[in-house]
Amino acid sequence: MTKRNSKRKSIALLACLACAASLALSACSTPSSESSALSSSSSAPSSSSSAASQEDSSSQAEPAGTGETISYWVPLHSNAAQVLTDWNDNECFQELERQTGVHVNFIHPPVGQELEQYNLMVASQELPDIISYDYPSGADSAIDENIYRPLDDLMEYSPNMQAIIDSNPEIRKQMTTTNGHIWGWGQFNLPENQGDKGQYSISPWAGPAVRADWLEELKLDAPETIDDWHTMLVAFRDQKGATAPLILPKSGRSGQSIFVSAFGVGAGFYQEDGKVKFGPMEPGFKDYLALMNQWYSEGLLDPDFAATASDSNFYAEYLTTGKAGSITETYQDIVPLYNSLFEGGEGKVAAVPYPVKNKGDQLHLGSLSPIVETGNGRRDYLTTAVSDDRLEAVCRWRDNWYTEESTMLFNYGIEGRSYNMEDGRPVYTDLIANNPDGLDYAVSSWKYKLFCGPYIYNAFAMPDPQIEASWASISTWISNNDRTDQMPPSEVPVENAKEYSGIMTEVNTYQDQMILSFIMGMEPLDNFDAFVEELKKLGIEKAIEYQQKGLDTYNSH
Amino acid sequence: MKTGLLPRLGRDMRRNWPLYLLAVPMILFYLIFCYGPIYGQIIAFKDFSPGLGIMGSPWVGLKHFEAFFQSRTCWALIRNTFMINLYALAFGLPAPIIFALLLNELRNPLFKRTVQTVSYMPYFISLVVVCGMILEFTRQDGVVNDLIALFGGRRTSFMLDPGWFRPIYTITDIWQGLGWGSIIYIAAITNIDQGLYEAATIDGAGRWRKMWHITLPGIRETIAIVYIMKVGQMMSLGFEKIILLYNGMTYETADVISSYVYRMGLMQMNFSYSSAVGLLNSVINLVLLVIANKVSKRLFEVGMW
The missing domain is CATH 3.40.190.10 (Periplasmic binding protein-like II)
Structure with a gap:
């Protein structure tokens, strides 16, 4: 009896110890997430101290x-x-x-x-x-x-x-x-x-691209208008069996306003005649959401796009294995990389112009490399x-x-x-x-x-085939887009920077969620006005005002 | 009759010095990594600017706490943190107990060991890999949906549906921790006096009766302690798995305090604000722990103190 008791006690003690250890660990795991900023300083000096020791050794060698x-x-x-x-x-x-x-x-x-x-x-x-x-x-x-x-x-x-x-x-x-x-x-x-002619000086470095070999096979022209895109994507879906005819970024919109700009608005902040605007609250953005919602329900987008990593390796896999036939946004130097990944060269990805609403429209928003x-x-x-x-x-x-x-x-x-x-x-x-x-x-x-x-x-310091490939993408993207509405590299004034970043954190979380909900049909588009109202409540108008201040200062320099 | 604490401690130290020596590294660990950083917590009451340092930054009182309570996400965060933990407590606590009980009923030792070893394995897979697997399996063209489609169901994007986030989080958590969590119960079960089982067999008790009347009471204390531990961890949920799994669509059910602290502090550089939120979290955590201990004392007559 006594033996059993003592044995039982010892086990209970053991359990207690094990648990106490994990309790203490868990108890301090809470502050650690915010104090890691401080405790990790212990790792930072180690790198600088190694720098110091390297300094010693190199000074002897030099x-x-x-x-x-x-x-x-x-x-x-x-x-x-x-x-x-x-x-x-x-x-x-x-x-x-x-x-x-x-x-x-x-x-x-x-x-x-x-x-x-x-x-x-x-x-x-x-x-x-x-x-x-x-x-x-x-x-x-x-x-x-x-x-x-x-x-x-x-x-x-x-x-x-x-x-x-x-x-x-x-x-x-x-x-x-x-x-x-x-x-x-x-x-x-x-x-x-x-x-030679300064072509690159206003070069866009990002734009849309499609499987050119599919276009040829299906006897389609390179798409220009949104209707062309629709015809093409449906063909990709039905005739090529693509499960994600169009690759849309995880956030539901291209940072370079591709597709968004067809409706005359930007994906984020942009300017019109020196006046700053925020794209997602403009009426044109509702049309963009309606379009993507339609395409999503028609199976023209990856059904899991919002849970899929936005990363070029992943995109490359989709494009080269026939799961996808086009991509909303890619880079001029990545297009040749995609093409190098086709085994036996049986496929070809090529840039196409920024999509427009009506044939011949000129766009003013896209990627832009400042000087x-x-x-x-x-x-x-x-x-x-x-x-x-x-x-x-x-x-x-x-x-x-x-x-x-x-x-x-x-x-x-x-x-x-x-x-x-x-x-x-x-x-x-x-x-x-x-x-x-x-x-x-x-x-x-x-x-x-x-x-x-x-x-x-x-920009010309590349091997000739690369220059050709790059220029092919760039000249295509530049053909209908002057990008004059793009924000220059201006900054929000220092005194407003903290408040601005606070507002934008809330705005970004909210709009990420809502934009995806609209596209995936979980939120009816009739609620778009309520969405804009909520953005205003979160202080978006103040953020626009601060961006405006930054832009005005930039222009006055 | 009673001697002072210090003389008694001194005498005990002289007598049991090897034990104290063993404890030194752990005590140092807690002092350096858990108590030391508490000093940095004062930035929750300051407007911390890296250029000014912790001491040099101006005091702002409760500004950051007020800002948090006024923010749009505040209550959603607290609710999500509670809910995910409630799921973990309601389903994650019994799962390893049931598993241990079932294992205990297995009579073939080889089979028993194999099952046990296999069940530990997921615990040792890196979280990043586990989350990659979860994302891959739950896609519309993933394994889970293939199975559903096989039985005539409709394919769903699980990771994009806010309603699925908590179940997926909990189920995968249980899958990963089941074997590992059952170790402590298995240890407790082996310690139960075999004589009790023999006596029960003689009295004509079946397997279920023995499980209910001998095994379960035998591991009651262990269950109580694990329960207190779980409650103590409730609010201090790790952010890693959350940020690896969530996306814009599932923020409303997936975003928890720790992932928010991570975003605000490490991504947005609002160090003071995120410290304030983290401190608040710790306070809730402490309160919960005290309550859990009280409950445990009532229910199981066992407590941490």
Whole structure:
């Protein structure tokens, strides 16, 4: 009896212990989600301390006087991740280090976690020297909050970029924040680098594409109007057995307003004669929703589109296996990649113009590359972590990216290795043009040149077939779309940035849900007015007002 | 008669020092990772700006708490967090108990072990993979719909239907944790005196009677403790599985406090606001734990303290 009791007790004790341990764990898992911002600072210093140790070792290896190490935080492109884990594996940066004697410690966040990693890094104040990522509430906020350091008084160390800024008032405008600071180092899409006739200077980089081989087989012309699209999609569904004739992004609308723009409105903020508007609350958007709702119920869209990852690998699989016959939004450099994935070349994906309502309509909204490129990995910022005595070295090293020599290096790679000069014109070797490992240009160019980034970007620095393919997409997308209603790279004023982002968080959650509900027919379209009313209640009109302020300031610079 | 706590503790420490030594790493773990970060919690009452740091940011009182209660999503979040947990409690708690009871009735030891081992397996699959499988299986052209269509049913997009989110979440949770969760019950069952079963057999009790009158009472305390644990975890639901499964269509039933904290804090950089929401969550959590303990003391005469 006593034996049994004691045994029972011991088991109960054991259970208690096991449970107590998990209780304690669970109890602290709650605060950990918000305090991880703080606790993870413990992981951030480890990377900077490794930077410090590398600094020591490299300073011994380098010749005297050139032992500078610069830490550089930059997202790794998913294509780049296929061939390298660190930009130091890129041959351009190896060459740059040879030339300047400056070692760079690249810090790459895991692919897909850039925003989180960035926010954690900033919150823990463990900043590297240079960050290639936009501060979410704008460069002015970052400067005010003492995270980024403007280059205003450092331009003497950046003579090469100064020359670019001086050469073009539009560049000056885009390099300057609302509060008048020079925000950092940009990717310059100079007009002279945008094709022989400057074709690329206003190039759209995204647009719709279809299975051209299906069109041919079904004896259809490339679709222009929405009715053409409908005929085509029905044919894809009935004759080609496509289960998702059209790939629609997960959010139910293209960020580049493809299809939305046919109804004269944008998918988000846009402008009409200098007046900011928000697309989803305009009457035209209701027509867009009605169209997509009709197509959804007719089985022309992927029935699970809203639960499907928006990712180019997935799209490629759908397009190349015949599940889908067209895509709402894809990139000019991805189209050749799709085509390389067809086994035996039995298929072909080609760009088609932005759809319009009536034949001959002109559109004003679509993707647009400004002269100073926007987006993460395209704009570099100097952080406040750089001490005064290092400012000159860091700035001079960074400005070195804009020399003629570096421009050739980033655009073409190393002479004799990735390109040769023929008749005064650089021609790629097979390393890039016809990679021996079978790498597509979009992948190999991350190893032997720098596919894109904050340097003087030459849109024509591609092998000839790529130029042709790219130009075929771009000239198609440009044919009926001048994109004049697109918002320029303006910013919401600093004093409103916090409130603006608060409003937009609520608006985005709500509209994501409602737009999908409308398309999938769970919400009748008669409720569109109620939807607009709710957006107003959430403060969308204030957000528009702040966007307007930003636009006005931008235009007045 | 009674000596002070400290002298007693000191004497106990001298006597049982190896035990205390064993406890040191865990105590340090909690101090560093659970109690240390509590300091950072003060940003819930401040307007935290990374440039100013935790100490330098201005105090704003209860501003962030008020903002949360005024937000459109506040009550939906609290409701969703409760509901998903209620599902987990109502179905997730009995499932491993039933499984352990059934396993206990198996007489072929080889078969029993095989079943047990197979049932642990899902627990060791990475959550990301599990969620990928769930999304793939529940598509209109997925396995689940293929089965439904085979029996003449209509195909549905499960992951796009807000009504299906909680069942799918709960069912997959049970599937993943069933074997693992049953270990503790199986351990408790093996500890029940075999003499009781023999006596019951002599008295003419069948399998069901023995299960009801011997096995279940025998693991009552274990059930009580697991129940308190579950309630204690109620509000601190992990956000990982939610954010891997939800989408715009299912926000209304799927968005929970922790996924909201994740979105606001890590994605939107509203660190102060999300800390406030997280703190509120912890407070609710604590209250629930105390209530659960009271209930457990009533029902099972067992409590955590």
